[in-house]
Amino acid sequence: MAGWTINRLAKRQQAPRAMAAASRGAAKGEVLFQADPLTLAELLAIKSAELSAKLAPLGDDERPRLTAPHLVSSNTSQDMQLSRIVELEIIPRLMLMHSTQPLQDRPPLPPLALTTEHVHTLARLAAEGDADSASSYVRALLDAGASQEQVFLDLLAPCARWMGELWEDDRYDFSQVTIGLWRLQRVLHEQGSRFNQVARPDADSHRALLAAVPGAQHTFGVVMAAEFFSRAGWDVECEPKATWADLQTRLTGNWFDMFGLSIATGDSIPHVASAILDMREASANRDVFVMVGGPMAAQLPDLATLCGADAMASEACSAVEAANCGVGARVKRA
Incomplete structure (x- = not known):
């Protein structure tokens, strides 16, 4: 095969002299025959020879003398032939080859374990960095293999608690x-919309009103809980800055299956217990399921009993599970 190609190429290299002779024959009235178009291998070989000639210029006495240059295959015609072969033969074959080979998904990244150092770094970026530092850091962790659940539970929530401790210790x-905390809340909304995994509430979904004790300075935990309830298919109204009167009006004028309240300080518990009694009496759903949570839920195991609530939860995931069980049991009982 190699010898056959070389022989064909040798014949092609004699084409200029043959074409020059043909031109002389044409002047005498002889019939001219057009040479076959060059093959891809021949074109590439000619291009390679031309490149070698450019790299090692010949002397004046060594330069080939071409006769009838208008009949000799020029560089332009060779380029056109090569381009046409690529367009009509090579590209379709490549497309056909790739179309018959199904695309394979990239293997998933190994899970990334989020540590206390990640939490402290995020807190520092959120409180001391520029407006986009916290968001960029979280996106980098997600790209490195962290899951969204990890970001919510093992990064954002601990970071909010850590910043609260820094405030109590007068370090912030x-x-x-x-x-x-505002920047953490921004990250929370950004990631929720980025992954778009919030379940749409349907006719059978439950409704929840989530709030913080009026006057609370920081309400990130309430927003976090609202995100988890929404993702679980609940129809959620989050009122982190509402007053007691606002909350009572909402419960009176609308049907809610669950009312959740975040409690940040222990001195507010007596007032919360009294307010929950008022909320039950004013609620359009007289069998509303009441839950309490927030920082005090992690410190007082009997917080629900102290406040007169039906259940308590210290984390967003456990809050959703407790609400599903509590509301579900009441629906069956009804």
């Missing part, structure tokens, strides 16, 4: 914590 002032 009120403005730094406020800015930091």
